[in-house]
Amino acid sequence: MLKIRISSPRARTTDHVHGSRIAIIGGGFTGATVAKLLVERGFGHVEDVTVFEPRAQLGSGLAYDTSDPDVRLNVAAHRMRAVPGTPSAFLDWLQSSGTLTVDPAAFTSEGIFARRRDFGRFMHQQMAPLVKDGNIRHLRETVSIVCRVNDQWHVTGAGGTKIVADMLIVATGHPPASRPRALEKLSKPTAMRVTDAMAPDALRDFNPDSSILIVGSGLTALDALVRLNAQGHQGKISLLSRSGLLPRPHAGGGFSPYGNFQEEALTTARQVLVKVRATILDAATHGIPWQPVFDALRQQAQCVWQRLPECERQKLLRRLRRWYDVHRYRMPPQVSAFLMEGMATGQVETMVGDLASVRQDGRDLVARIATRDGCDLTHRCQHILLATGPDFRDYGTHQNFLLALHREGLVQSDPLGLGLVCDRGGRIISLDGCPNTSLFVAGPPARPAFGELIGVPEIAAQAANLADTVLRTLARRNRTIFIGRQD
Numbered sequence: 001m002l003k004i005r006i007s008s009p010r011a012r013t014t015d016h017v018h019g020s021r022i023a024i025i026g027g028g029f030t031g032a033t034v035a036k037l038l039v040e041r042g043f044g045h046v047e048d049v050t051v052f053e054p055r056a057q058l059g060s061g062l063a064y065d066t067s068d069p070d071v072r073l074n075v076a077a078h079r080m081r082a083v084p085g086t087p088s089a090f091l092d093w094l095q096s097s098g099t100l101t102v103d104p105a106a107f108t109s110e111g112i113f114a115r116r117r118d119f120g121r122f123m124h125q126q127m128a129p130l131v132k133d134g135n136i137r138h139l140r141e142t143v144s145i146v147c148r149v150n151d152q153w154h155v156t157g158a159g160g161t162k163i164v165a166d167m168l169i170v171a172t173g174h175p176p177a178s179r180p181r182a183l184e185k186l187s188k189p190t191a192m193r194v195t196d197a198m199a200p201d202a203l204r205d206f207n208p209d210s211s212i213l214i215v216g217s218g219l220t221a222l223d224a225l226v227r228l229n230a231q232g233h234q235g236k237i238s239l240l241s242r243s244g245l246l247p248r249p250h251a252g253g254g255f256s257p258y259g260n261f262q263e264e265a266l267t268t269a270r271q272v273l274v275k276v277r278a279t280i281l282d283a284a285t286h287g288i289p290w291q292p293v294f295d296a297l298r299q300q301a302q303c304v305w306q307r308l309p310e311c312e313r314q315k316l317l318r319r320l321r322r323w324y325d326v327h328r329y330r331m332p333p334q335v336s337a338f339l340m341e342g343m344a345t346g347q348v349e350t351m352v353g354d355l356a357s358v359r360q361d362g363r364d365l366v367a368r369i370a371t372r373d374g375c376d377l378t379h380r381c382q383h384i385l386l387a388t389g390p391d392f393r394d395y396g397t398h399q400n401f402l403l404a405l406h407r408e409g410l411v412q413s414d415p416l417g418l419g420l421v422c423d424r425g426g427r428i429i430s431l432d433g434c435p436n437t438s439l440f441v442a443g444p445p446a447r448p449a450f451g452e453l454i455g456v457p458e459i460a461a462q463a464a465n466l467a468d469t470v471l472r473t474l475a476r477r478n479r480t481i482f483i484g485r486q487d
């Protein structure tokens with residue numbers, strides 16, 4: 001007999017079908033959003049949603065699990081479309097919770113740029129009732145082992161908790177930062193002065209007059225700059241990167257995204273570049289700055305990516321990635337103001353080159369920097385901060401449980417170094433080329449299928465699509481119908 005299950009609570013049927021157990025590994029923004037959607041939409045199909053996440057709160061993850069008042073979101077609040085179906089939820093919450101009253105610095109001529117910790121608070125308030133009511137089980141453990149036994153997933157946390165699930169969703173987010181080779185064989189005292197900029201206490205022991213070399217010049221580097229400024233740092237700060245490019249500023253004026261990158265098939269990286277340049281010129285004739293063009297490109301980037309053949313995706317990453325990144329990942333206006341001041345006074349400088357080696361000389365670290373024209377520069381500093389960004393290469397082997405799945409051929413890292421091979425429904429594709437209907441990947445490591453999948457709005461949309469795919473799969477297994485919804 002075919003039974004009908006409708007996702008709206010108002011249309012529930014009373015037939016009892018045994019629901020499925022779903023395990024989610026990782027409870028940052030992605031894992032939390034998927035869990036919430038499965039609970040909200042999965043009536044009758046889902047018996048239990050368990051999230052393994054060592055952090056105290058669900059929904060924060062690496063980006064928003066911070067108490068630092070100085071680091072801000074890099075997009076305006078109205079663009080943080082975090083809740084599928086309710087795009088203004090975060091902005092509404094900022095206003096109704098009184099958060100903006102105690103943070104007047106959030107208001108800028110480019111829009112409202114809230115604190116990252118406040119987005120973490122918002123997510124906590126979304127998730128806490130579901131955890132409290134027992135709709136979502138939050139296990140504060142890191143998953144160390146996953147085994148497939150008789151079509152079920154046996155998941156074991158580092159604390160010894162074991163659960164059995166019918167469906168498994170990998171939402172492990174950002175891997176550790178890539179480490180330049182030059183930092184591989186440092187002596188212990190030297191290594192102690194090289195810290196990961198994302199670590200919460202990375203800047204704690206810095207003397208305010210010390211000279212600091214930041215390796216990387218993206219948003220992570222600028223975050224470090226802001227945190228140093230907030231703790232009264234007076235010493236020189238040098239940002240080293242291969243391109244020397246910095247994230248660009250936002251534009252004021254409240255422009256809507258401008259440009260259509262979907263109507264014609266762009267099948268080469270070059271065609272994409274030509275189209276973007278032409279759209280920027282066209283926008284300028286209407287008095288529109290380039291930023292809204294990149295906003296449109298970002299919104300349509302998944303479609304552009306999916307139309308490109310693999311070799312052109314590779315070219316795009318090799319030749320245009322840095323260029324795309326600095327226009328797409330723009331700095332909050334508060335950071336922009338500080339950076340301009342720091343550069344004007346000479347406290348902050350940018351350097352172009354590769355970190356070739358590091359050695360200790362008395363109280364100093366001496367960094368050798370290989371420049372593009374084949375010369376070597378010597379740079380003295382007291383600390384090195386690593387802000388190279390997460391390294392998604394070999395994602396399928398960067399954690400023990402993934403390595404075990406990789407050895408069984410159940411997951412594979414994609415050749416372009418973006419994450420795990422999967423389809424657009426988030427189903428992980430095994431080594432034999434088949435999508436696994438009970439093993440999914442959500443959020444940034446699902447980028448091979450999407451290209452652009454780092455920001456909150458894109459992740460929220462993928463989470464909704466993935467939740468519906470999971471529920472449809474369960475309905476098929478239970479011989480019922482899942483009627484999803486359009487967001």
Ligand SMILES: Cc1cc2nc3c(=O)[nH]c(=O)nc-3n(C[C@H](O)[C@H](O)[C@H](O)COP(=O)(O)OP(=O)(O)OC[C@H]3O[C@@H](n4cnc5c(N)ncnc54)[C@H](O)[C@@H]3O)c2cc1C
Binds near residue numbers: 028055144
């Ligand atoms: C510093 C920073 C600032 C950002 N700012 C913005 C912004 O302003 N606007 C925007 O739109 N986007 C921003 N982003 C991007 C975006 O919000 C993130 O990509 C998104 O939050 C990703 O969430 P996630 O849950 O997939 O990954 P993560 O945040 O990395 O979370 C993954 C979680 O998985 C857990 N985990 C990992 N392995 C295991 C395991 N084995 N067992 C159990 N748990 C595990 C980790 O503890 C972690 O909490 C920012 C990203 C960063 C890093």
